[in-house]
Amino acid sequence: MTPGTVMEIGRQAIEVTLLIAGPLLLTALVVGLIISVFQAATQINEATLQFVPKLVILFAVLILVGPWMLQYLIDYIQRLFGNIPQLIG
Template sequence: MEAKLIALGVETFKTALILALPGLLTGMFIGLAVSIFQATTQINEMTLSFIPKIIGVVIVIILTMPWMLNVMTDFSTNVFNMMTEFIE
């Protein structure tokens, strides 16, 4: 019983990480590109890095939303199917 709960917790964290990864990677790469641009041009505007990151992350989330919905639906279905094993 405890092993199944631990496995469910691990699977929950894996699913959360997989769902967050596209947005986080996009923000990281856009931030890196903006930092290189700022270092090259010596423009040190703090707000310059936020707008491209926000736009990039929103675009990636919109593009990956069907996939994210499938992952969340599969995970939720598995959790609901496992509920009968945890009820005693």
């Protein structure tokens, strides 16, 4: 296994991680921003006002996008395990 191969596997792993975490992180960012603007406009500083809606919406996004995330991860792992014979020999 060459250093280039190791770098390629690492790059693919980072790419998969970003693609899988992206929808949840982006949703949390958008919801947090919307709630922060609402809190600034109404001067309500309640911690649960941030936590509960974010938790509910992230759960909903996970239900919607979860099957795609799982399938993408399974495809990556199958490709990685399938390439083991070529990487060793």
